Amino acid sequence: MSTLFLSEADVEWLLDMPSAIEGVEAAFRAWADGKADNQPRRRVTAPGAMLHSMSAASEYLGFMGLKVYSTTREAARFHVWLYDITSGALVAIIEANRLGQMRTGAATGVATRMMARPDAAIVGCFGTGFQARTQLQAVCAVRKIERVEVYGRNEERRLEFAAEMTELCDVPVKAMHHPDAVAAEKDIVITATTSKIPLFDGRVLDEGTHLNVVGSNWLTKAEIDVATVCRADHIVCDSIEACQLEAGDFVAALDAGSLEWDRVCNLADVLTGEETGRATPDDITLFKSVGLALEDVAVAVRVYHRALAESAGQKLPF
Known part of the structure; x- marks a missing residue:
């Protein structure tokens, strides 16, 4: 052959x-x-x-x-x-x-289906690149999304992304000027950026929010802050082993003693029911993906x- x-x-x-x-x-x-x-x-x-x-x-x-x-x-x-x-x-x-790009989005789709509230409809998206596009496509594939707000550092790219994804996903996507506004009052938050520092203040997150944190696979980069990690009732990784090597989003919380690895579980175990991705509608849930072969x-x-x-x-x- x-x-x-x-x-x-x-x-x-x-x-x-x-x-x-x-x-x-x-x-x-x-x-x-x-x-x-x-x-x-x-x-x-x-x-x-x-x-x-x-x-x-x-x-x-x-x-x-x-x-x-x-x-x-x-x-x-x-x-x-x-x-x-x-x-x-x-x-x-x-x-x-x-x-x-597609497999990273697909992992988020699986996690969102298992962890986001069934009625989740409002999305905040950080990032305007190719990864953010497939992230949003995947979320729209598993939940009936009604509205999206997006933030990226470049205003022109924000506007282009909003127009493109409005057409691609058949959902209104609005470009926003302030990152905290994109994280607040959302059912689902996506972070798919190259940022080395947290994108928003975790204190603005509503109860019941589900987060898909996918942008960093380096220990020196973090898209979310300690407050976000501390507020998460359920933290799920694509792979704990891989995240221990690459998830910079957890480093500050681990160093501060605010997070222990025994609080974290694998997505595979959520799928089989061995672990819980969400227990109540008010839980804040967090999926951390670094990408797997x-x-x-x-x-x-x-x-x-x-x-x-x-x-x-x-x-x-x-």
Whole structure:
């Protein structure tokens, strides 16, 4: 069997958000059942460059994979290498920038479905980039959203994002000038930025708010403050192991003694009912995602299967 190469353009039309959410949820359930394995991200550095790698295997899917990406001053380049578990054959090499955006959104979709109030309808979104777009798409896929407010540092990009997402999600999206206003009086708050410091004062959050905190996977960056962490009644991670290595959002609270890791649980365990993501309508709930290879592999398998069905991609000579 030849190795299939799938480009960013291929991924764009082969993958949609409902399929990504379904695939990621199934992967987390399999992980909880001991039928999948995930290794956190590792990084190596060179002057002006960094190589990031992460891997996962899924018995129930029959595939294992490696996500690797390079970051330099000029660009970031992402690929997933997908292997058949039985034969060990490299079945696909997939360009994975868009795939990564979709799987990150999909994990938020799964968490929001399990943790946000069923009647959640008002969203505050921090960030105006590609990750914020897929975050909002995922939330709109699992809740009947009526209104969105967005904040980003650049006013022009705020306005562009609001116009684009109003059309894409068929929900009114309003650009806001003050970050605390975006966090206050919301049912769901999304943070998907590159900020190194907290975006808003956690004291403004309403009871019952659900937060999806996804922008930082560095211990030196935090999108939320200690007040937000302290007010959260339930804190759920995509992976506690990965968050212990990368979740800068928790560092200040841990250092202050305001948070212990035994307060935190894995999303996989919420899905199986072993842990609780929300107990009452007034609970403040927090999902922290740093991004997992298991999510990449789950979504890559979906893309691969559809590519075969659609005769998409390019066969490589090996």
